[in-house]
Amino acid sequence: MIITGSYMKKLRNEVGLSQIELAKLANISQAHVAKIENDKVDPRLSTVNRILIVLSKREKQTVCEEIMNKDIIFVKTETLVKKIMSVMRSSGISQIPVFEKGKLVGSIREMSLVKNMGRSLRDLRAEDIMEGPFPIVDAEDPVEMLPSLLEVHPAVLVSRRGKISGIIAKSDLIGMK
Secondary structure: OOOOOOHHHHHHHHHOOHHHHHHHHHHHHHHHHHHHOOOOHHHHHHHHHHHHHHHHHHOOOEEHHHHHHHOOOOOOOOOOOHHHHHHHHHHOOEEEEEOOOOEEEEEEEHHHHOOOOOOOHOOOEEEEEEHHHOOEEEEEOOOHHHHHHHHHOOOOEEEEEEEEEEEEEEEHHHHOO
């Protein structure tokens, strides 16, 4: 694709910026933006890149925070497995994060329970059967990054300023509008 002035004008209009606003954000003059958009000048590649970066940042992308579930159901390492199974069944969830002293340390998934069916689950605690923790994404990360993570993990946790603030399961991504 060739980036033309008219194409950049179209992008600018789509994100709702004026020439003055774009010029200010891209650190160029409004007159230069006008000349570029009218194909009166052949801009440097660095100028085109600055403009495209500004325009791409202004595009409305759905971010993880918008689809996350804020009500995180979790267990502690000492929680009995029989309690975990009850919580998962009553909540209609198939995985649950495990925390210890406010820190994510692991996860329990349906498969964790299936793998341990030969053991006396009633006597076991979360720490006895937990698997690795779910990945953590930032609240402002675009949801486009989630499919590759959710191919490997049943859920991801969402963090804002270093604090877990939500969870996204495969069903949350599928349910996006």
